[in-house]
Amino acid sequence: MAVARGGHISLSSGKFAILGGGISGLAAAYHLLDKVKDPSNITVLESSDRVGGWMQSCAGENGAVFELGPRSVRAVGKAGKATLKIAHDLGLERSILSVPSSHPAARNRFIYSQGSLHQLPVGILSIIKKQSLFSKSLLPTILREPFVRGKQDNADETVYDFFKRRMSEEVAEYISDPLCRGIFAGDTRLLSLKSCFPPVYQYENQHGSIVKGVLFTKEAPDTSVQSPLVERAKNEHWTIWSLQGGMQTLPDKLHEVLKQRGVNFLMNTPCTAVNFKPDGKLTVSWPKDQITVDQVISGLPAQTLANILPKDCVELASELRNIQATTAGVVNLEYEGSVVPMEGFGYLVPSSEPLQVLGIIFDSCAFPENDRRGQKTTRITVMMGGHWFNSLFGHPDSVDPDHLQDIAIETAEKNARHSH
Numbered sequence: 001m002a003v004a005r006g007g008h009i010s011l012s013s014g015k016f017a018i019l020g021g022g023i024s025g026l027a028a029a030y031h032l033l034d035k036v037k038d039p040s041n042i043t044v045l046e047s048s049d050r051v052g053g054w055m056q057s058c059a060g061e062n063g064a065v066f067e068l069g070p071r072s073v074r075a076v077g078k079a080g081k082a083t084l085k086i087a088h089d090l091g092l093e094r095s096i097l098s099v100p101s102s103h104p105a106a107r108n109r110f111i112y113s114q115g116s117l118h119q120l121p122v123g124i125l126s127i128i129k130k131q132s133l134f135s136k137s138l139l140p141t142i143l144r145e146p147f148v149r150g151k152q153d154n155a156d157e158t159v160y161d162f163f164k165r166r167m168s169e170e171v172a173e174y175i176s177d178p179l180c181r182g183i184f185a186g187d188t189r190l191l192s193l194k195s196c197f198p199p200v201y202q203y204e205n206q207h208g209s210i211v212k213g214v215l216f217t218k219e220a221p222d223t224s225v226q227s228p229l230v231e232r233a234k235n236e237h238w239t240i241w242s243l244q245g246g247m248q249t250l251p252d253k254l255h256e257v258l259k260q261r262g263v264n265f266l267m268n269t270p271c272t273a274v275n276f277k278p279d280g281k282l283t284v285s286w287p288k289d290q291i292t293v294d295q296v297i298s299g300l301p302a303q304t305l306a307n308i309l310p311k312d313c314v315e316l317a318s319e320l321r322n323i324q325a326t327t328a329g330v331v332n333l334e335y336e337g338s339v340v341p342m343e344g345f346g347y348l349v350p351s352s353e354p355l356q357v358l359g360i361i362f363d364s365c366a367f368p369e370n371d372r373r374g375q376k377t378t379r380i381t382v383m384m385g386g387h388w389f390n391s392l393f394g395h396p397d398s399v400d401p402d403h404l405q406d407i408a409i410e411t412a413e414k415n416a417r418h419s420h
Helices: 023-032 077-089 124-128 139-147 159-166 169-184 198-207 210-216 228-235 249-261 302-306 314-321 389-393 401-419
Strands: 016-019 042-045 057-059 065-067 096-100 109-113 116-119 238-243 264-266 273-276 282-286 289-293 295-298 327-336 346-348 357-361 377-386
Touching: 016 023, 016 282, 016 289, 023 042, 023 249, 042 282, 065 327, 065 377, 077 228, 077 249, 109 169, 124 139, 139 210, 159 169, 159 198, 169 346, 169 357, 169 377, 198 210, 228 238, 249 264, 282 295, 302 314, 327 389, 327 401, 357 401, 377 389, 377 401
Parallel strands: 016 042, 016 295, 042 264, 109 346
Antiparallel strands: 057 065, 096 238, 109 116, 273 282, 282 289, 327 377, 346 357, 357 377
């Protein structure tokens, strides 16, 4: 989000403050480099002593890498290509760990329901055959979808309602619901389709159907995100990728390059206020000082940004406070030997299930290069809470981490036994 007021401001000579040294703030600073004459006119304020925000990796002395946040990046779409271009520009090609479409982690994705793991459909044959998760084959549902009457207006709707209307209640319950829990840690019955899945919203809007949209939407070439790494990903059919040493490698390298180019970083420096001056410039304050800039780019959580905006931005602050955030508990586990019930990316759990977890990711299957050196072990990540965190575990500030760990271990081991 960018904040500015007043007349025309030249990007090349302007001064910028970027709030937050997470991946969004770092990417904003990186893209500004080509637009400003003097990189020292860019200042990044980060409240902690590290960059990366939610992107955070933890490596043990034995070499095992555990992700406390995102563990991979999609290789397709404009955002995916843009991220690959940054990785190429930073010289990270040799550190990339890719997962092609033929890999078990790409082909085998599961939903946990009624005590068993059910594989999601992959390819035509699995759509034609009846899957254990559904009462009948998905083929009739997909063939019927183009003839489902569209909405009479362009109004947004929840992800759940959209898939129930256009596909079926089972698709909404066993695909859209766990998918939203895995991606957003959110409730599909509350999440906006237009915000969470813009391409799907456009499929119906422009083509009247998901199936027609998939078949007839052609992605316009965008030279701004092209790179040799994007071509390599396309030729090798990558689905997702990560990095040696974990995703933390990406923000760390961005930080290193930005500092070398002259960008200012103020660590342990939380922004406490943003105010407009009569000439249209802005002052950005923190406990010990302040700077005057032409534009502010925020990579902060909505609630945090709302609390530092000028007093006359009441309407914007109110809108920001209405954007609810969720808390996800992440427990990383490592076992000796191979303990997962089957090779795959992992499994997600629908909200209708009584389990206290959102899903479990089989990290060692997708990225064995980040396993510990020597003996065979298995890394998994248990995701918990999300929209349901407070009702399941209490307030995040008062929850006992050992309690979350006990639930994670019990659930992972119980489901592994039942799914063999």
